[in-house]
Amino acid sequence: MIEVRNLTKHYGDKHAVNDISFTVEDGEILGFLGPNGAGKSTTMNMLTGYISSTSGQALINGVDILENPIQAKSYIGYLPELPPLYLDMTVKGYLNYIYDLKKCKLPRKAHLNEVMALCKVLDVKERIIKNLSKGYKQRVGLAQALIGNPPVLILDEPTVGLDPKQILEIRTLIKKLGKNHTVILSSHILSEIQAVCDRIIIINHGQIAAHDTTDNLSKNVSTDHRVIARIAGPREEIVKKLRNITGIKYCRADMEREEGVYEYELEAKAGQDIRYELFEILRENNWPLLSLKSAEMTLEDVFLKITMGEGLVIEQPAEQNDSDGAAADAQTADETEEKKEEEA
Amino acid sequence: MGAIYRREVGAFFTSSIAYIFLAVFWIFLGYFFYATSLVAATTDMSGMFQSMFLICVILIPVLTMRLFSEEKKQKTEQGLLTAPVSLGEIVFGKYFAAVTLYTIALSMVFVYAVIMSGFGQVEWGIVFSNFLALLLLGMAFISVGVFLSALNENQIAAFILTFIALMALYMIDVIKNLVKVEWLADLLGVLSFYNKYYAITCGLFNVSTVVFYLSVAFVFNYLTIRIFERRRWS
Known part of the structure; x- marks a missing residue:
C-alpha cells in the first residue's frame, strides 16, 4: 500500500x-x-x-x-x-x-x-x-x-x-x-x-x-443532450428550422464538410433528447441526414480542459470533436496535446 | 556492495579501460625497473618506486573518471539510488573495484622481485613496505578521483579535474620549498603526499603515514557519500 x-x-x-x-x-x-x-x-x-x-x-x-x-x-x-x-x-x-x-x-x-x-x-x-x-x-x-x-x-x-x-x-x-x-x-x-x-x-x-x-x-463527461449532425441542404434555412426544436439552447453550423454538407452542433437542455424532433424536421424538408453523433466529451477533452486550467466545464461544446469522435485514440491525444502546448 | 563491486570490476574489463590502464602502468613500471635496477645491476628497487608516484598522478584519473560520471550520463544512477542499498555500499563498491584493478597493476613488482632474487639477495621487507606505500598512496588518490567523478557528468572533465587535483598534491612539496612563511611551510609539510611516500621508499616505514593515507581515503569517500545525500535533498 x-x-x-x-x-x-x-x-x-x-x-x-x-x-x-x-x-x-x-x-x-x-x-x-x-x-x-x-x-x-x-x-x-x-x-x-x-x-x-x-x-x-x-x-x-x-x-x-x-x-x-x-x-x-x-x-x-x-x-x-x-x-x-x-x-x-x-x-x-x-x-x-x-x-x-x-x-x-x-x-x-x-x-x-x-x-x-x-x-x-x-x-x-x-x-x-x-x-x-x-x-x-x-x-x-x-x-x-x-x-x-x-x-x-x-x-x-x-x-x-x-x-x-x-x-x-x-x-x-x-x-x-x-x-x-x-x-x-x-x-x-x-x-x-x-x-x-x-x-x-x-x-x-x-x-x-x-x-x-x-x-x-x-x-x-458524457452527455446525451448534445449532438453533432451532418446534414445536406441549405445552411441558413436548416439552422433557422432547427432552432425551432423545443428546448434547444443553441444551434450553429460548423464548417463545410463535403460540398453542400455542413455539420451542425445542437444543444438542448440537459436530459432532453432532441434526436426524434431533429429527424422529423429533416424528413419534412427532405434534407438527408448523413451522420449523427453524440457530442460527448471524451476523457481526452476532460484532460485537455483540466490541464489547460479551464476546470471541468461541460456547458461549452468540445473544440476537438470534429473528426472520429469518441474513440480516445492515443495518436490524437498526443497531437492535440502538442498543439495545445505550442499555443500555450 | 558485492553486486556493485563485481559489476564495476567487470565493467573495467568490458570497456577498454582496464587494458589501457594495465598496459600503460606496466610499460612505465617495466621501464623504471629496467632503468633503475637492471641497468644499475642492483636489487634495490626504491628508484622504481619513487618514479611511480608521478605515474599514479597521471594514470589513476583514467581509472576513476567514469565511475560515477558515466552513471549520471547514462541515467543508470537512478537505478542505483532507488535500489535497496545504502550510499556507503554504492561508493565503497565502486571505490574498491578501482582499488582492486590498481592492486593488480601494482602486484607486478613482486614478479620483478622474484626475477631479481635469481641474481642476488632481495630485501623482501623493503619490497613489501614499498608495495604497501604505493598501494596506500593509490588508495588515497583513487578516493580523490571517485569524489571528482561524482561531481562531473562528463568523464573527460572528471579526468582533467582529477589529474589537476593529484598534480596539486604532488606539487605541495615544490610549493613548500618556495614558501617563506614558516608556519605555512610546516603545514604544507604535514599535508605533503610525496615526502611521506619518499620516506618509505627510503626505508623509513612509519605508521603515521599509513594512518594519513587511509584518512585521506576515508575523508574523500565520505565526501562522495555526502554529495549524493546533498543532491537528493537539493
Whole structure:
C-alpha cells in the first residue's frame, strides 16, 4: 500500500510538486496523468527515494521512504522514465546484477527465467543491451523492476517506444501484475490509462487537478443532450428550422464538410433528447441526414480542459470533436496535446 | 556492495579501460625497473618506486573518471539510488573495484622481485613496505578521483579535474620549498603526499603515514557519500 501525505517539492522558487495527497490500496492500479512537466516523474522520484521531498510524507507499506529508505526501497520495483540499463552488459548479466543488487532471496535461475519470460526478453538474454531495439530495452527495464517480486510497482511511462502490439502486451501484463501488486503508472496517453487503471489522478502544474475512478471520470463527461449532425441542404434555412426544436439552447453550423454538407452542433437542455424532433424536421424538408453523433466529451477533452486550467466545464461544446469522435485514440491525444502546448 | 563491486570490476574489463590502464602502468613500471635496477645491476628497487608516484598522478584519473560520471550520463544512477542499498555500499563498491584493478597493476613488482632474487639477495621487507606505500598512496588518490567523478557528468572533465587535483598534491612539496612563511611551510609539510611516500621508499616505514593515507581515503569517500545525500535533498 502506498500512502502519500501533503508531498511537496520545491526547486528554489519553482514548485515542481505542490501538496499532493493520495493513497493506493493493495492490488490497485493508479494512473498518473498529466502533460509533460506536470510533476508526474518528480512525484514518482520522491516515492522511490531518488529525490527527497521538501515537505510531506510518503509511506510504502507503512514505511517512510526518507526515514527508513533501504527497507522502503526493497518494497518497490521502479521503472524510471529512462530505464537504468548498463549498455555494455548482456540482458542476462544485467538482470543477474540487479538480482544481486536487490539482495534477492528467491531461487536465482528460476526467478530470472520467470521474469524474462514474463517480459518476453528470453530470446535476447545473451545479447548486449546496447544492440537491442527501444522496445526490448524498455522491456528489460520492466524486467529489472520486477526482479525480487516487489509488492509495489512504480512505472514511469512504461509503454514509451513500443509498437502497438507490444503496448497491448505490456498493458495486459500490467493488468495481470495489478492483481497482486500495488501499481502506480504514469502516462500522457489517455487510452492507456483508461484501459489499465482503476483510478486516475490528473496532475497539472504540480497539483492534483482531478482524482477519481476511471468510470466516474468518464461518466462525468458524457452527455446525451448534445449532438453533432451532418446534414445536406441549405445552411441558413436548416439552422433557422432547427432552432425551432423545443428546448434547444443553441444551434450553429460548423464548417463545410463535403460540398453542400455542413455539420451542425445542437444543444438542448440537459436530459432532453432532441434526436426524434431533429429527424422529423429533416424528413419534412427532405434534407438527408448523413451522420449523427453524440457530442460527448471524451476523457481526452476532460484532460485537455483540466490541464489547460479551464476546470471541468461541460456547458461549452468540445473544440476537438470534429473528426472520429469518441474513440480516445492515443495518436490524437498526443497531437492535440502538442498543439495545445505550442499555443500555450 | 558485492553486486556493485563485481559489476564495476567487470565493467573495467568490458570497456577498454582496464587494458589501457594495465598496459600503460606496466610499460612505465617495466621501464623504471629496467632503468633503475637492471641497468644499475642492483636489487634495490626504491628508484622504481619513487618514479611511480608521478605515474599514479597521471594514470589513476583514467581509472576513476567514469565511475560515477558515466552513471549520471547514462541515467543508470537512478537505478542505483532507488535500489535497496545504502550510499556507503554504492561508493565503497565502486571505490574498491578501482582499488582492486590498481592492486593488480601494482602486484607486478613482486614478479620483478622474484626475477631479481635469481641474481642476488632481495630485501623482501623493503619490497613489501614499498608495495604497501604505493598501494596506500593509490588508495588515497583513487578516493580523490571517485569524489571528482561524482561531481562531473562528463568523464573527460572528471579526468582533467582529477589529474589537476593529484598534480596539486604532488606539487605541495615544490610549493613548500618556495614558501617563506614558516608556519605555512610546516603545514604544507604535514599535508605533503610525496615526502611521506619518499620516506618509505627510503626505508623509513612509519605508521603515521599509513594512518594519513587511509584518512585521506576515508575523508574523500565520505565526501562522495555526502554529495549524493546533498543532491537528493537539493
